[in-house]
Structure formats: structure tokens, C-alpha cells
Amino acid sequence: MNTKLTLTIDKKTIGKAKYYASQKGRSLSDIVECYLKAITSKEEIKEVKTSPRIKSLKGSFSVPDDFDYKKELSSGLSEKYLGK
Numbered sequence: 001m002n003t004k005l006t007l008t009i010d011k012k013t014i015g016k017a018k019y020y021a022s023q024k025g026r027s028l029s030d031i032v033e034c035y036l037k038a039i040t041s042k043e044e045i046k047e048v049k050t051s052p053r054i055k056s057l058k059g060s061f062s063v064p065d066d067f068d069y070k071k072e073l074s075s076g077l078s079e080k081y082l083g084k
Contacts, residue, residue, distance in 0.1 A: 007032075 009017075021028045 017031070018028055021031050024031070
């Protein structure tokens with residue numbers, strides 16, 4: 001049984017959401033309903049089993065204590081996409 005729901009949302013956000021829904025060939029109500037079902041689902045997230053090969057890599061390398069992951073990632077992406 002469907003029930004009507006009234007929401008108060010910024011006009012610009014509604015416009016963007018309607019456009020998104022039309023691009024996906026879905027109604028905005030359907031997208032909101034699916035989202036609400038997803039966040040209220042009581043199903044537990046299934047544990048992903050790690051393969052033995054991946055487990056064997058654990059501890060195979062170490063990084064310095066002062067290693068800045070975000071800085072290295074940014075540097076690598078800049079080099080890849082901007083040639084810097």
C-alpha cells in the first residue's frame with residue numbers, strides 16, 4: 001500500500017533530483033523509496049572472504065611513520081592526469 005509523503009527540500013535540490021531521475025528513466029518517488037529501503041534495511045552486511053593470495057600479502061611491505069597517504073595520492077593523480 002502506497003502512502004503520500006510530504007517533504008520540505010530546497011527548490012534547487014529538487015530540480016537536480018528530478019533531472020537525475022529523468023536521466024535514469026525513473027520517478028523521483030521511486031528513487032526516494034529505494035533509498036529509504038536501503039538505509040532502513042535490517043539485513044546485515046555479508047562479510048567478504050579474503051582470498052588466501054591476498055592474505056599472503058598482509059605485512060609484506062611497510063611505510064614510514066610520517067607517510068602521508070593523501071599527499072602521495074594527490075601527487076600520483078596530478079602526475080597521471082596533469083603530467084606534473
